[in-house]
Amino acid sequence: MNVAIVGIGIHPFGRHEGVSSLDMGGYAVRQALRDAGIPWQDLQFAFGGSLGAHLPGNDPATADTLVSRLGLTGLPFVNVHNGCATAGSALSLAASTIESGAFDVGLAVGFDKHPRGHFSSDPEILGLPPWYGEMGFLVTTQFFAMKINRYMHDYGISSSTLAKVAAKAYRNGSMNPNAWRRKPFSEEEILSSRMLNYPLTQYMFCSPDEGAAAVVLCRADRAREFTERPVYLRAATIRTRRFGSFEVFSPWLPLTRTDSPTVDASRAAYEAAGLGPDDIDVAQIQDSEAGAEVMHMAENGLCADGEQEALIQAGETEIGGRLPINTDGGLIANGEPIGASGMRQVYETVLQLRGDAGERQVPGRPRVGFTQVYGAPGVGSCTILTT
Amino acid sequence: MTRQVAIAEGLLSWASGEARLIGSRCETCGVVVFPSQRGCPACTGEETEVIELGTRGTLWTFTTQGFLPKWPYAGPGTDEAFEPYAVGYVELPGQVRVEARLVEVEVDDLHIGMDMELCVVPFITDDGGDEVVVPAFRPSGASVDGASA
Ligand SMILES: [Zn+2]
Numbered sequence: 001m002n003v004a005i006v007g008i009g010i011h012p013f014g015r016h017e018g019v020s021s022l023d024m025g026g027y028a029v030r031q032a033l034r035d036a037g038i039p040w041q042d043l044q045f046a047f048g049g050s051l052g053a054h055l056p057g058n059d060p061a062t063a064d065t066l067v068s069r070l071g072l073t074g075l076p077f078v079n080v081h082n083g084c085a086t087a088g089s090a091l092s093l094a095a096s097t098i099e100s101g102a103f104d105v106g107l108a109v110g111f112d113k114h115p116r117g118h119f120s121s122d123p124e125i126l127g128l129p130p131w132y133g134e135m136g137f138l139v140t141t142q143f144f145a146m147k148i149n150r151y152m153h154d155y156g157i158s159s160s161t162l163a164k165v166a167a168k169a170y171r172n173g174s175m176n177p178n179a180w181r182r183k184p185f186s187e188e189e190i191l192s193s194r195m196l197n198y199p200l201t202q203y204m205f206c207s208p209d210e211g212a213a214a215v216v217l218c219r220a221d222r223a224r225e226f227t228e229r230p231v232y233l234r235a236a237t238i239r240t241r242r243f244g245s246f247e248v249f250s251p252w253l254p255l256t257r258t259d260s261p262t263v264d265a266s267r268a269a270y271e272a273a274g275l276g277p278d279d280i281d282v283a284q285i286q287d288s289e290a291g292a293e294v295m296h297m298a299e300n301g302l303c304a305d306g307e308q309e310a311l312i313q314a315g316e317t318e319i320g321g322r323l324p325i326n327t328d329g330g331l332i333a334n335g336e337p338i339g340a341s342g343m344r345q346v347y348e349t350v351l352q353l354r355g356d357a358g359e360r361q362v363p364g365r366p367r368v369g370f371t372q373v374y375g376a377p378g379v380g381s382c383t384i385l386t387t
Numbered sequence: 388m389t390r391q392v393a394i395a396e397g398l399l400s401w402a403s404g405e406a407r408l409i410g411s412r413c414e415t416c417g418v419v420v421f422p423s424q425r426g427c428p429a430c431t432g433e434e435t436e437v438i439e440l441g442t443r444g445t446l447w448t449f450t451t452q453g454f455l456p457k458w459p460y461a462g463p464g465t466d467e468a469f470e471p472y473a474v475g476y477v478e479l480p481g482q483v484r485v486e487a488r489l490v491e492v493e494v495d496d497l498h499i500g501m502d503m504e505l506c507v508v509p510f511i512t513d514d515g516g517d518e519v520v521v522p523a524f525r526p527s528g529a530s531v532d533g534a535s536a
Contacts, residue, residue, distance in 0.1 A: 133459035
């Protein structure tokens with residue numbers, strides 16, 4: 001893939017009373033433009049991700065309406081809403097647009113402003129019978145809990161390891177000025193917080209929140225017109241569920257199990273990049289809750305099933321470890337504004353590869369970064385970035 | 388006496404004298420799904436046959452619901468007074484894993500692989516005063532009269 005990221009911007013994640021999703025989106029875009037040193041009118045196209053218009057009680061603004069505050073330049077601006085892979089999809093489409101030769105310089109932006117509490121969904125929009133919601137199955141956190149419960153049973157992962165993952169998230173978040181949760185918690189505090197969905201406690205979960213992130217992309221051979229430190233996008237892949245993968249909101253599962261869409265998306269990303277899991281220096285992966293980070297380590301090929309227990313207990317996924325994961329605090333510390341979540345991962349990866357991550361900089365000049373988001377309705381999206 | 392009504396039509400059958408879940412089987416590849424539907428997600432086949440599922444199986448995985456779900460949840464409880472409930476997938480041998488409420492068992496006694504059986508339990512009382520019942524699974528051998536949803 002001959003695409004470079006030459007500008008990045010982010011609006012802090014969290015709760016922002018009186019700030020609309022468009023305010024946050026516009027803020028992130030302007031920051032990305034300044035970072036790339038390019039005026040808005042020079043952008044040739046944009047993809048914008050936001051899920052708000054499709055979720056009850058959310059700030060419903062669609063991304064393309066950003067043009068009314070950034071400037072009505074006439075550029076093609078396409079809205080993307082693709083479940084939890086919304087940001088990844090916007091990025092992937094932007095990269096494909098440059099790859100196709102249609103345009104040289106463009107934008108991918110994502111934002112959302114979700115209400116408090118767990119995500120709620122309309123069963124009929126999801127093609128599910130009303131009783132499924134009425135009986136109390138339409139809660140994403142149940143899925144994550146049942147998936148990790150089975151995984152712990154199959155591969156010997158301990159509750160202590162789940163607590164270590166969450167503690168790392170809060171610790172890394174405390175070093176990230178754009179994170180929502182910036183107060184460290186001990187493993188004991190995490191384990192003794194309220195049991196929301198066995199075996200997952202309150203502090204092991206991320207929550208929906210608000211935020212925005214944006215990147216300016218260009219054809220790789222033009223990158224140095226904009227920056228001395230381009231980061232190259234080597235792969236941006238999306239895969240949806242196949243028959244037999246264990247997905248959120250499933251009234252039933254078949255007796256045989258198939259690899260998740262994350263496995264498929266990560267394999268496709270490694271193949272496209274000509275790189276393997278051993279090449280990855282820093283990774284940002286979907287930690288909707290602590291167990292998701294554990295399982296996604298294996299689904300992304302970063303270790304074998306069951307190896308997480310020893311790796312995490314030994315601190316290998318900490319910033320100073322062999323494979324630093326979720327260096328900005330991940331979803332647990334940043335929350336999940338769906339449209340922006342995958343873009344935040346790319347923002348953090350670019351910072352790390354530029355050496356600009358400050359207090360939380362991974363030592364030893366990381367050269368290859370990996371990102372992955374996963375979510376409803378069974379979609380995974382990965383990127384690989386290099387210096 | 389209060390009338391009992393199932394939470395939805397097409398979910399449960401009493402045709403055989405005992406309650407059974409209603410699913411469907413693909414006429415091409417034999418894959419069983421729940422609830423019944425037309426069209427097969429495994430082989431893309433079009434024709435499916437409505438079947439009654441088995442009533443006994445083993446617990447494949449489970450969790451608890453420790454907080455009041457938002458809409459469209461219609462069950463009992465308020466933010467102030469909410470009784471956590473258990474949810475899991477029960478593997479019906481040779482058929483399918485179905486997601487269901489788990490009842491008549493303490494959370495500490497739930498474990499993957501335990502034997503479970505279908506039961507029908509009261510859920511809420513609807514506006515017309517009828518008792519709405521839902522399918523659930525309980526450890527097999529648990530008391531038959533219990534209805535502790
Ligand atoms: Zn079939």
